[in-house]
Amino acid sequence: MEFVFISDKADNWEDAIVKTSRALFDAGFVTEEFGSQCIKREREYPTGLGTQIPIAIPHTDSAFVHTSAICVLALESQVPFINMEDSESEVPVEYVLNLAIKDGKNQVTILNKVLQVFNREGLPEQLERKGNGYLKELIMQAFVNAPTTAKEAD
Numbered sequence: 001m002e003f004v005f006i007s008d009k010a011d012n013w014e015d016a017i018v019k020t021s022r023a024l025f026d027a028g029f030v031t032e033e034f035g036s037q038c039i040k041r042e043r044e045y046p047t048g049l050g051t052q053i054p055i056a057i058p059h060t061d062s063a064f065v066h067t068s069a070i071c072v073l074a075l076e077s078q079v080p081f082i083n084m085e086d087s088e089s090e091v092p093v094e095y096v097l098n099l100a101i102k103d104g105k106n107q108v109t110i111l112n113k114v115l116q117v118f119n120r121e122g123l124p125e126q127l128e129r130k131g132n133g134y135l136k137e138l139i140m141q142a143f144v145n146a147p148t149t150a151k152e153a154d
Contacts, residue, residue, distance in 0.1 A: 002069035009076040020071040020098035029069040048081030048091030051118035056081040059099035068102040113142040
């Protein structure tokens, strides 16, 4: 599993997906069509989650993935995503984790690891004190059993 960590603002959920998809594409992990496919899927199957710290986990079919990777976007201000559990409501998302999963059989395991990190007791307070570097450490630790590398996108 590869990782790309970025911080940026986004005008809306589509812009957030474009930014994360572009970072994954620039790193060579996904095809150019990956981003538009993530947006298409997000419209049909929203991914906003009201975890301890609200997140969205856009993703698409593995046909658009060269190498399994996650791009973590720390948003400068919250962006509303449609709630995965209630399509009539929105979730004010603070982080977008765009999942590029090469082997669909790993999807549930990867999602569970992400949810473990973001449902961690006391996470909001810990991040307030320690910053995004701490979240990066937690994410990397969650995937410690898999070979990982992290890249900082420009």
